[in-house]
Amino acid sequence: MNEIASGQKAHFQALFSLADLLAALPQAKFIDCEDRCLSSSMSAISTDSRSIAAGQWYLALKGERFDGHRFIANAIKRGATGVIVSDLAYVEQVQAKSDVKFLVLQCDETLKAYQAIARFHLRRVKPKIVAITGSSGKTTTKEMCAAVFQAQFKVHKSAANENNEIGLPKTILSMPDDAQILVAEMAMRGLGQIDELAAIAAPDIAIITNAGSAHIELLGSLDNIAKAKCELLAHLNIDAGLALIGNPSEHLVKKAQEMFGGKIIVCDIDQLKENEVSFAVTSFKIKGVAQDFLIHAHGRAHLQDAWCAIRAALKLGMSAETVAIGLFSYHSIDGRGNCLTGKNGATIIDESYNANPDSMRCAVSTMLDKRVFPQRKKVVILGDMGELGAQTDSLHLELGQWLKDKQISQLITVGKHSQRIADGAMGASYDITHLSANEEVVRLIGAELDEESCVIVKGSHSAQLETVVADLVNG
Numbered sequence: 130m131n132e133i134a135s136g137q138k139a140h141f142q143a144l145f146s147l148a149d150l151l152a153a154l155p156q157a158k159f160i161d162c163e164d165r166c167l168s169s170s171m172s173a174i175s176t177d178s179r180s181i182a183a184g185q186w187y188l189a190l191k192g193e194r195f196d197g198h199r200f201i202a203n204a205i206k207r208g209a210t211g212v213i214v215s216d217l218a219y220v221e222q223v224q225a226k227s228d229v230k231f232l233v234l235q236c237d238e239t240l241k242a243y244q245a246i247a248r249f250h251l252r253r254v255k256p257k258i259v260a261i262t263g264s265s266g267k268t269t270t271k272e273m274c275a276a277v278f279q280a281q282f283k284v285h286k287s288a289a290n291e292n293n294e295i296g297l298p299k300t301i302l303s304m305p306d307d308a309q310i311l312v313a314e315m316a317m318r319g320l321g322q323i324d325e326l327a328a329i330a331a332p333d334i335a336i337i338t339n340a341g342s343a344h345i346e347l348l349g350s351l352d353n354i355a356k357a358k359c360e361l362l363a364h365l366n367i368d369a370g371l372a373l374i375g376n377p378s379e380h381l382v383k384k385a386q387e388m389f390g391g392k393i394i395v396c397d398i399d400q401l402k403e404n405e406v407s408f409a410v411t412s413f414k415i416k417g418v419a420q421d422f423l424i425h426a427h428g429r430a431h432l433q434d435a436w437c438a439i440r441a442a443l444k445l446g447m448s449a450e451t452v453a454i455g456l457f458s459y460h461s462i463d464g465r466g467n468c469l470t471g472k473n474g475a476t477i478i479d480e481s482y483n484a485n486p487d488s489m490r491c492a493v494s495t496m497l498d499k500r501v502f503p504q505r506k507k508v509v510i511l512g513d514m515g516e517l518g519a520q521t522d523s524l525h526l527e528l529g530q531w532l533k534d535k536q537i538s539q540l541i542t543v544g545k546h547s548q549r550i551a552d553g554a555m556g557a558s559y560d561i562t563h564l565s566a567n568e569e570v571v572r573l574i575g576a577e578l579d580e581e582s583c584v585i586v587k588g589s590h591s592a593q594l595e596t597v598v599a600d601l602v603n604g
Contacts, residue, residue: 142173143250143302153249154242160233172210183208190239205231215239244329247298256311258330259441262323262361263338265488266434270338271314273438273459278310280455281447286312297326317357319347324360331364336437339376343485346518355384362389371444375433396436406500420449423457428495471601474580480587481594484514486524496585504583507537512588513544522549529553543567544592571600
């Protein structure tokens with residue numbers, strides 16, 4: 130098994146000569162400091178003046194609320210070889226106060242320069258690129274893909290939340306020279322942003338997990354959400370590329386077909402057949418693939434994510450047997466369905482990292498599967514769902530109405546908007562309690578939990594329900 134992942138080889142940083150940087154940034158202006166020794170060295174790129182190492186280049190990113198140019202002096206003080214800037218005034222201020230020699234590259238936009246340098250490194254390494262986006266399930270699918278691919282290849286993947294216009298170049302620039310596959314997660318907040326990311330890392334395989342109501346506050350409609358996700362396909366080779374859709378909806382499939390004329394494979398849930406389900410694993414088959422697969426996960430959404438990883442791996446030339454070995458090594462990560470042991474032996478399902486209406490339904494449905502969670506007492510703790518805009522109240526209410534006839538023991542909602550979930554479920558046969566603060570949860574139910582209790586905790590990241598999980602586990 131081969132493994133190169135961002136978290137495990139974080140020390141690696143791509144190195145560039147001045148000639149490399151000029152090739153990557155042909156429009157940049159080089160300001161010669163008349164120190165040929167400096168210009169002949171190989172250096173890494175850093176955007177953080179606080180942790181920059183001697184000999185590195187400092188690239189001064191500039192955003193709406195920050196300006197890295199203000200920290201050029203600190204970068205030079207820490208030993209930076211040179212700086213990549215858009216505003217020379219800051220450089221001149223530093224030069225006026227110090228006789229330290231350093232190189233200067235001036236470009237129009239430092240963020241675009243950062244992305245161009247990342248593209249240059251991609252062209253050097255030439256990995257196969259698997260890019261993943263979607264309203265939910267992106268990180269899970271990324272982790273599944275990495276687990277599968279690592280059974281045969283040297284794999285580099287996006288670390289943590291490095292999935293935006295700054296995080297993607299950072300991921301690429303931490304990719305070792307011998308990486309064979311890059312698994313890149315791509316997130317967005319509006320139209321045009323996935324297109325920007327896909328232009329940096331033109332994928333060989335594009336995976337869209339789904340297009341649900343997450344981000345509807347920013348995009349206004351499901352059609353716009355689908356359009357934003359399908360921007361990933363704009364930079365996919367029409368002849369050799371492959372587009373995979375894990376959880377198809379009519380608006381997503383239609384938009385994908387409009388935006389990409391190449392091969393699109395859509396997951397048909399009816400072609401995914403569960404063989405056996407237990408607390409530890411799900412055994413399943415895919416129609417047309419003569420291989421049984423085992424995964425440490427449960428529920429339709431996880432099987433669709435696994436389908437994406439399997440189809441991508443088969444496209445990359447892996448055998449079904451090797452794919453199965455890799456998939457079995459996958460384990461859920463914190464906040465995305467991992468199971469913990471809580472007070473008095475209760476089972477705590479930690480889904481606290483994020484939430485939207487679709488993922489809420491999938492998570493609760495999995496909890497209610499008695500093959501996986503046979504416990505008698507089922508407690509559902511839900512927090513606010515973010516980025517729903519004008520539909521915030523209605524979507525919370527609809528979720529509550531969906532929950533109304535579910536076979537659960539207790540519903541607890543926490544936060545401002547989740548009150549509407551409780552309202553929607555009103556009249557159900559189980560107890561419903563709305564709380565205003567996270568710390569109230571363990572006081573309410575902590576003493577009642579036992580080995581016959583299964584508790585799921587889910588909400589958007591802004592709800593900070595990881596604190597509830599910690600309270601339920603630690604007491």
